[in-house]
Amino acid sequence: MLFAVKMDVAIPHDMDPDRKTETLAKEKAYSQDLQRGGEWVSIWRCAGQYSNISIFDVKDNERLHEILWNLPLFPFMTMDITPLATHPSDIRADQG
Numbered sequence: 164m165l166f167a168v169k170m171d172v173a174i175p176h177d178m179d180p181d182r183k184t185e186t187l188a189k190e191k192a193y194s195q196d197l198q199r200g201g202e203w204v205s206i207w208r209c210a211g212q213y214s215n216i217s218i219f220d221v222k223d224n225e226r227l228h229e230i231l232w233n234l235p236l237f238p239f240m241t242m243d244i245t246p247l248a249t250h251p252s253d254i255r256a257d258q259g
């Protein structure tokens with residue numbers, strides 16, 4: 164199942180700098196592990212915003228929830244989640 168997730172990040176300005184550095188490093192490692200595993204298909208920075216749009220390919224809603232809930236930055240994010248369906252004009256959908 165494919166999902167587009169927009170993540171808006173708002174880290175408190177008074178967060179301890181060492182905790183911030185550690186949390187960002189954990190976030191990067193967590194994201195890259197899931198990318199290597201194929202469930203986090205792509206991540207794009209939204210230009211001019213501390214936000215990303217990511218595509219996930221997961222087995223069900225529960226797995227998506229688990230991935231998002233365990234993001235080290237989860238407490239500092241708001242998210243907008245869109246389930247994706249094949250578009251009838253997608254040239255890849257015409258093949259085969």
Ligand SMILES: O=C(O)C[C@H]1C=CC(=O)O1
Nearest residue numbers: 172190191194213214215
């Ligand atoms: O910077 C972000 O967009 C937040 C975040 C999500 C994954 C990651 O590595 O960083």
